[in-house]
Amino acid sequence: MSASREANVAIAEAYYRALECGDFDALAALHAEDVVFNLLGSTPVSGRWEGKAECFGPLVADMVVGKLKPETIQFSRKWKIMCADEDRVVGLMYGGGMGENGHEYLQTYCQIMTIQDGKIAELHEFFDTALVELVLNDNPTAKGTTNVAKPFDF
Numbered sequence: 001m002s003a004s005r006e007a008n009v010a011i012a013e014a015y016y017r018a019l020e021c022g023d024f025d026a027l028a029a030l031h032a033e034d035v036v037f038n039l040l041g042s043t044p045v046s047g048r049w050e051g052k053a054e055c056f057g058p059l060v061a062d063m064v065v066g067k068l069k070p071e072t073i074q075f076s077r078k079w080k081i082m083c084a085d086e087d088r089v090v091g092l093m094y095g096g097g098m099g100e101n102g103h104e105y106l107q108t109y110c111q112i113m114t115i116q117d118g119k120i121a122e123l124h125e126f127f128d129t130a131l132v133e134l135v136l137n138d139n140p141t142a143k144g145t146t147n148v149a150k151p152f153d154f
Contacts, residue, residue: 005084008115012089019076028056032119041129067136072097080154089113092154099135
């Protein structure tokens with residue numbers, strides 16, 4: 001069981017600050033060894049990823065960060081904690097970088113973090129899968145305009 005709502009918010013804030021600074025070692029340290037990532041959709045990054053080695057190795061390092069130009073990467077350019085309790089924190093985050101294929105990857109994420117014993121034990125993440133396909137997989141699916149008439153903001 002988690003210690004408190006305030007402690008969980010502090011962990012989520014540290015998560016977003018680590019992403020803001022590009023400190024993936026600090027980010028990984030916030031997660032339990034047996035962390036589970038549940039990622040939306042049916043893309044190559046989608047599904048259930050188990051364990052810190054799998055989540056931060058093939059998934060984050062190779063399939064996301066490895067597909068972006070390093071000098072352009074800044075996740076967590078904008079973030080907000082939406083709600084929290086003794087077990088979970090829900091946040092929104094915006095950020096990314098330029099894809100190696102020349103397309104811009106500026107993604108909005110919704111994350112639900114389950115926190116146990118002071119570590120992120122499980123993450124559910126929701127994002128634009130068409131953007132993942134276009135930039136990370138070089139698969140230009142039928143995607144709507146990127147200049148939305150009424151853009152979502154938080």
